Amino acid sequence: MTNPSLSQRDLSVLWHPCTQMKDHETFPPIPIKKGQGAWLEDFDGNRYLDAVSSWWVNLFGHCNPIINAALKDQLDTLEHVIFAGFTHESAVKLAESLIEASPPGLTRCFYADNGSAAVEVALKMSFHYWRNWGAIKKTKFIALENSYHGETLGALAVGNVPLYKETYAALLMEVITVPSPDCYHRAPGESWMDYSSRRFELMENALRDHAESVCAVIVEPLVQCAGNMRMYDPVYLQLLREACDRYHVHLIADEIAVGFGRTGTLFACEQAAISPDFMCLSKGLTGGYLPLSAVLTTDKIYRTFYDDYQKLTAFLHSHSYTGNALSCRAGLATLEIFQQQDIIAKNRILAKTMAKVAARFHDHPHVAEVRQMGMIVAIELVKNKLTREPYPWQERRGLRVYRYALSKGVLLRPLGDVIYFMPPYIITEDELRLMADVAWDGIQLVVKG
Structure with missing residues (x-):
């Protein structure tokens, strides 16, 4: 089994949620073979850090031994x-x-x-x-x-x-x-x-x-x-x-x-x-x-x-x-x-680390706001920081960050032009830094034009 073969079969029979399926003509869905901890792996051996907890559901990692x-x-x-x-x-x-x-x-x-x-x-x-x-x-x-x-x-x-x-x-x-x-x-x-x-x-x-x-x-x-x-x-x-x-x-x-x-x-x-x-x-x-x-x-x-x-x-x-x-x-x-x-106590420490790795985004010239509530951090991209004028939605800049992040092994599915971190609670400090570094580089890329 390879990524292209399973993607081809998928597109001949499936209709995915919250998706304009025509997008998959140029960016096919990624087949996942297995998951472990905060990571997903496809059939070609590529790994992806699940920074959004697979649509906010995964708390303690994929294939958690206790569950x-x-x-x-x-x-x-x-x-x-x-x-x-x-x-x-x-x-x-x-x-x-x-x-x-x-x-x-x-x-x-x-x-x-x-x-x-x-x-x-x-x-x-x-x-x-x-x-x-x-x-x-x-x-x-x-x-x-x-x-x-x-x-x-x-x-x-x-x-x-x-x-x-x-x-x-x-x-x-x-x-x-x-x-x-x-x-x-x-x-x-x-x-x-x-x-x-x-x-x-x-x-x-x-x-x-x-x-x-x-x-x-x-x-x-x-x-x-x-x-x-x-x-x-x-x-x-x-x-x-x-x-x-x-x-x-x-x-x-x-x-x-x-x-x-x-x-x-x-x-x-x-x-x-x-x-x-x-x-x-x-x-x-x-x-x-x-x-x-x-x-x-x-x-x-x-x-x-x-x-x-x-x-x-x-x-x-x-x-x-x-x-x-x-x-x-x-x-x-x-x-x-x-x-x-004692997950809540551990999360308080993780939340502080999330705030630390996201701190650099506050001063970015195209970030209107970085906001956090516990284990959720959101970074709002805008065309003009002073007036908070948004980018035209048709430009889909958040989507471009998402695609760049996937190429670097991080799953960051945005909400429009809001890039957010909502990782599983077993994520490590090194993984949080990777997540933030890739998000930063992706934002740098997409605000240039």
Whole structure:
């Protein structure tokens, strides 16, 4: 097997996600033969440092021996069973572990297949909760500008990245959109806390004007990942939690991308010392091994659905692979690694190293901002540093950095012209330096013309 032969077979049968397939006429997909630690290897022996954790899912490296062993053990006992009327140990133990680790008050766990499905579950649960209470006017949701919550229609509706949403606008429910607290737009000298606090006035106004018709507010805590890794201060979450309580509106925390240590704490909500009404989890939940998501919620919400069958209050959302035993066992092994190896403390050291290797980008004449939240660093390329005028999107300069980085053995898939580092937690200091060196050289190359 060679790279060209497998690429040719791929292009004759497959349609890849988030891809203009015509690009592959000149830059074919790279076939991966195996992975080990932070590295991927293709069929021609080329190696690539996975600096984006394979779309933010891989926490502890490819072919992690602990997760591998857990899955091999699970394979010998149970691969899957219908989760309506049946249960199994891995699903129960994972739910217990998630509840123990999550913010206080989240006591019930509902499994789904992926992040978008988790968001759909939370939206439907919130709407259905109010319906069970007789609050039939509550049918809308509030979301933030520049937010992203997935690709299914409900999740897409509460997102606000035009690239993903505009084509399907006619299919989507109406959502109340509030300007983001994204600190990229703060005034010179203004702190993150002051800017995010000031921006909350816009959310306060929306809640005051629409609370009677709103089921929930949905946010990505601290980092709007698919929205160019834009970041904001935890004070916004504190203010939002208080306002949602005051206006009798649910708070949905989409921690799909930011959960499991990405922002410096196990869950981003911890940095604001708040508990949402719903917390959506996926991506790192299984350490990058298998599809699984979970929605954690409160006993108060759970009890609103708990009644005699004839009352027709039950939550009937379902997935064929709900609570899949293999996925749950991978998730359980992932949480055990966090507990046994004190990963959050180790990540604090890694985050400092990431800040150190990214420091040189601050003064680059075509970098508007370098921002960091825990294990996420984003470098925003612009045409003019002073005015922050972006490059024309048609020039695809971020893509050119990506292609250069691959030629040097580093996987840096950008978000437009935002180059970011979101590596697995087992990355070494030398690997972090390599990642930053290649990113620097790639940026130097693409800003020349």
